Ligand SMILES: Nc1ncnc2c1ncn2[C@@H]1O[C@H](COP(=O)(O)OP(=O)(O)OP(=O)(O)O)[C@@H](O)[C@H]1O
């Protein structure tokens with residue numbers, strides 16, 4: 001079982017502390033605010049009220065046993081930077097830090113944080129993509145070329161089967177599932193001969209550019 | 220071309236304004252802070268300095284033409300609530316609002332926002348999943364049951380073909396692609412007879428619980 005450290009219990013930090021704690025990880029959580037500490041107490045193995053810029057405090061609670069540490073302060077660069085420094089001194093192998101903008105991210109990377117998360121930026125990207133694809137509910141980028149796209153079945157697909165439309169050949173997309181409504185259950189083993197019902201949503205994997213083409217040709 | 224409104228140009232709001240503006244959407248962006256307004260000016264069709272709780276201001280800049288409005292204030296519930304109210308009065312059909320916690324989210328939903336985004340919570344979920352699957356590089360939850368998982372090919376799969384292992388029957392997972400390294404190109408049309416090379420990464424879709432089972436049995 002892994003020991004995970006979480007420094008700073010805002011929404012980001014406490015979400016992580018709670019989810020890992022519920023999955024049987026040993027979580028050591030630190031925050032200077034007692035309310036935040038109390039909120040995660042039932043989920044974690046150690047909930048400590050204190051200032052994590054103090055390396056002796058971290059040492060005294062066995063923090064060097066953590067294999068991964070998440071630094072969940074966003075608004076205070078000084079606290080984040082001192083936290084990263086302390087983690088490095090304690091020999092932490094994987095430091096994940098939250099940053100609120102590119103400048104802070106670059107500084108934290110320079111300090112030695114291994115992974116940086118920018119929640120507002122990353123969710124902004126996601127919402128922008130969601131808005132761009134108005135027939136398309138969601139786009140998950142797998143890598144530079146391929147994406148998984150969930151989209152409303154175009155009018156002219158209704159009543160036809162996946163097999164007869166031969167999408168893989170025609171559009172180079174691989175349909176991996178269907179849903180009857182956006183929040184519905186995803187069926188991942190759809191028989192190729194099954195006719196597409198009105199209002200269905202298709203989930204497919206393919207080249208990101210192919211999907212753009214699909215979006216326009218179907219208007 | 221769609222007209223999109225963005226109220227509040229923090230990192231979240233300005234990321235959206237910039238990305239949609241670059242993709243030829245007409246973006247009307249409003250913020251009370253001139254620095255924030257100036258930062259997006261080159262990307263948007265209208266960058267307005269002002270207080271968006273003032274409905275007359277919004278009317279005067281043609282805000283009712285927006286088909287989608289994003290409310291990007293997180294820290295001020297009052298401003299968000301007034302912004303949602305104004306959008307409803309202006310007949311905006313799709314209101315997307317940022318919330319910092321569940322309580323604010325519920326209030327915004329009650330007020331009539333159609334979609335709520337909680338960046339710190341959603342990125343916290345993502346980081347927690349990433350930490351949990353240490354052989355597993357990434358987990359994308361498709362819905363309550365199914366996920367797409369990218370994982371290191373277990374030792375005993377090396378040198379064997381997907382076909383001979385009959386993973387769909389045995390583990391109920393559907394392999395949709397392979398990569399030769401984490402940042403490498405994803406090959407989505409892998410011949411079933413091809414032998415799995417050492418160091419490969421498998422990308423598969425299946426039931427989330429199935430993958431947990433895979434994780435443990437392969438240690
Ligand atoms: N030096 C410190 N020692 C201990 N706790 C700290 C320290 N600095 C900040 N914190 C705690 O970290 C938490 C998150 O801080 P901050 O306000 O920077 O993050 P946030 O960006 O608002 O978080 P989130 O967006 O995840 O809700 C707070 O609960 C705060 O009490």
Ligand SMILES: Nc1ncnc2c1ncn2[C@@H]1O[C@H](COP(=O)(O)OP(=O)(O)OP(=O)(O)O)[C@@H](O)[C@H]1O
Pocket residue numbers: 120226227228229230231232249250251252255269270271272291292293294295298
């Ligand atoms: N009533 C208002 N009228 C106009 N602009 C506003 C109003 N209230 C807040 N803003 C602007 O909204 C922006 C975002 O505000 P806020 O501080 O609430 O968000 P944030 O959570 O820090 O944003 P992010 O996390 O996206 O960086 C700020 O630039 C602020 O100037």
